[in-house]
Amino acid sequence: MELEQIPGYPPADPASKRPVLAILTMSDRLLGFRGNRENFADVAKTGRDMGFTVYVLPCKSLNFTEPMLSGYGLNDKTGEWFKGRFPFPDLVYNRIPQREDEMRPKVQQKLRLCQQHPRIKGVFNPSFFNKWELFEWLKKSQATNRYIPSTRKMVSVTGLGRMISKHPYLYLKPVSGKAGKGIMTIRVMEGKTLPYRLRIQQKKKSSTYNCATISKLWSRILRESGGVSYIAQQGIDLALYQERRFDLRALVQKNGSGQWAVSGIGARLAGSRSITTHVPRGGSIEDPEKLLQHAFGPQEARELMSKARSACVQLARQIETASGQSHGEMSMDLGVDVEGGLWFFEANAKPMKFDEPHIRKKSLERIFQYGSYLMRSPKQGKAGGA
Structure with missing residues (x-):
């Protein structure tokens, strides 16, 4: 099925004025491409509403000499993915799902070429983070070192x-x-x-x-x-809610001005028999203010949320600067200890989708607000934005 035949899809014209964002992933012999299809569909719908052409681009189809590439678009009416030819991207949203795939030499070479290519204005999330490197980067700044456990x-x-x-x-x-x-x-x-x-x-x-x-x-x-x-x-003795530990999950993204901003903060409560708060490990989604108020009272809870937002922006800036690469978004796990101290545990360069509706909506919009900023700005090679 060709791109021109799909209801609501713009013409497959390389000269189209609409900016083009390609969701980069790996191919799949049976399904066409790998990754979270529901997430990709949400990105595609939001992008279309905000004036972008969005399609899924398997890494093997990324050809730097062709004006049109083989990829997958979303049918507005059926919600199904179709194969078609799409314009060469202005922006590349790296959602390669597995670290092992991203480390393949051919994939690494293509990611490097994306960053060097004069037509590509920006690459979101050039690579997965390595936990050890993250902590080394954050130790280099006094502003962020204070949040790092030994x-x-x-x-x-x-x-x-x-x-x-x-x-x-x-x-x-x-x-x-x-x-x-x-x-x-x-x-x-x-x-x-x-x-x-x-x-x-x-x-x-x-x-x-x-x-x-x-x-x-x-x-x-x-x-x-x-x-x-x-x-x-x-190990940090975290604040508890009903005898179960909890931590904060923050989504930090660049906004329409190219500045780091917190798109939202959620909370994850550990399962009764789990040592982590991750939902796939038995954790549950909770309101952070409810949990913090339970542990510290209303006023201190508000202050802690404000401190967490400020810390997230500091941490994102330092990770980007020390990594030497420009990023568009990252999620973070923060802990609050029993004394009200704030701790950084982890950052993810390719955030999983947040289930909180208000965070989810803003997270999708910010991808394209930042994309619009990149389209009107000089190309950023290394770490950019504030």
Whole structure:
């Protein structure tokens, strides 16, 4: 089915005045392309309403010498994806879903060419973040270092022992993990026969192992990690709601002026048997102000929300500056400890969609508000925006 035949779709004209945004992903032999199709559909609909041509572009179809590329558009009436020919993009929205795919040499080369190509005005989210690099970047600035828990690479039993002696509560996280997969915690239970308690996150619950010595603890960790690189991070005693820990999830995006701004902050409440707050691991979506008011009272809750917004913008600016690459959006996990202190835990360069309707609506609009800013601005090669 050709692009011109689809109701509500603009003509497939390379000279069209409408800016063109391509959602970059990987091809799929059976389905045509991979990724969150519901999310892509929302992006396509919002873009069309805001004057953009939007289509899904499998990485293998990205040809830098052709004016028209093979991709997938959304049929307005049926909500189904169709294959067609689309104009070469002005903007590339990187939604390659898997880190392993993004690291392929051919994919890396195409992402580099996107950033260098004179016709492409901007690349949203040039790559996934690496947890260790994130913390290294944020330590470089005094403004952001204060939000960072003590973090070390986990490379030896000796190093783990030193970390435990300073912080008897630790989180162990895979450097390239996502959605809470592979997370473990260690607590030292003084005076116990088996003082080292290791909890391992599974699908929606956790399992616990108690060890007598650090060497036995280390052996168990190695077995569970399966050779994947991990970081060890100071555990934070988070504020609780009904005996369950919670954290804040913020979406930070560039706006129509090219400035970092908070599109919204939600909260995630841990499942009763989970060590993470991630929804796929048993967590639930909550109103952040309700949880903070429960823990700290109305006035301090308002102050904490304001501090969180300010911190998110500082963190986004520093991540972008230190990475040396221009970004358009990122989500962040922040924790509030029992004393009201704010902590940064994680950032994601390709945010999952927020289920809160007000955040979702703004998040979609901001993609194209920032896209419009890029269209009228000089091309940004490296870190740009404020």
